[in-house]
Amino acid sequence: MGDLTLWGVGTTRTMRPHWAMHELGLNYTTMPISPRSGETQTKEFTALNARQKVPLLQDNDFVMGESAAIVSYLSGAYSTSETSLIPTSSVDYAQWLEWCFFLVTELDSASLYVIRRHSDLKHIYGDAPEVVLQAAAYFTKQLLHVESALADGRNYLLGDFFSSADIILTTCLTWAIFYNICLPRQFHAYLRRIAERPGYKRGYAANFSQPSDPSTAVFRVGHWEDLLALE
Template identity: 45%
Template sequence: MDTPRVTIWGTGTPRSFRPLWMAEELGIRYQHKPIGPRTGETQTPEYQQLNRKQKIPFVQDGDVKLSESLAICRYLRDKYPSEQVLKPQDLFTKAKEDEWCCYIYGELDETSLYVMRRHGDLSMIYGESETTVNASRAYAEKHFEVVGQLLEARTYLVSDQFGLADLFLMSCIDWANAYQVGLPDNLHNYHAHIAERPAYMRAMKLNYPDLFGGD
């Protein structure tokens, strides 16, 4: 079989999980390069040629080279659409999806969970601060409440189909569970329902092989 056109770099983090899950949902043929953060693999001259930011995830599709998990997932979804994943068609649905993705990425990922990571797990680099970790946990809980309230009346975040915003929220719920962030009950139910998707489990095994016996 010929080499797949799409290559996805990255493993082991909620950010690297997202493109893998999206690719699995869409049924794309791709090559996975499971390089991890802070292993030296993002600092090699070859990788820096691809991504000056020295970060994962990263995707190459022919001439297209992309970093940023949200940009990558949206690109893959739009380039290789599948009935498995919502592809908003009208301006309103596009705007609502954008709103939820920005909120989840900005408030849950970057402002809360990653700050907890920086001053918890990565405190040898960024400095230890229990105060910051606790304040970020409280901030995350406040914003998970908002999402939980919306999901009391619906199955998916946008429209009536699994989509990009759900994929991002799911990755943040996994992350929150690992960090003992308190979540509303209905978010646990939402998570359990979506986690039944076969593509989610395939991507989990690829991204967190150590949790699944290395297969």
């Protein structure tokens, strides 16, 4: 086992690798730095990551960023056949890959992060209410693809196999709830099922119990569970 250090806490993106660490039962050190706190701009962190972003993983001398890639790396390097977050058969693997790319590009980058940039972070990226509305509509439209996949009653995106694609999807759904995007009911059952996973609970505690940016602290599980309970 490598000497694993994970930089970053308190956001949906940092939640992904914390959660994966716990699904995989790995020991690691957390460097609890937060975005927009100045901590991603230090000389020490910039030397590791010129992007000045979290999460960032150090595995001995190996360093990598990008939350979805870190989760895949951890599973590839450290999973057992019981804990793997990546399917092995070539068709399942292709579907997993498709889900990961779809979720990261269409739901995260093209929708939720656009909303974040032009609402909470408008003082940095510009105020653009129409863009925010359109990005939310785009998220809802793209989510139809996920909705139709889950419509057959499967537990996870790849059937009974819990994969890192479910980690990415869950963090996108909780992020969307925070932005008051209405999720179809079948996602509520999906989220409740996920919240029962010990790895989720431990990852959540590791990611959100540390000091974090107050503007992201509301991505807490209690928040979306309370919202779903209201319906």
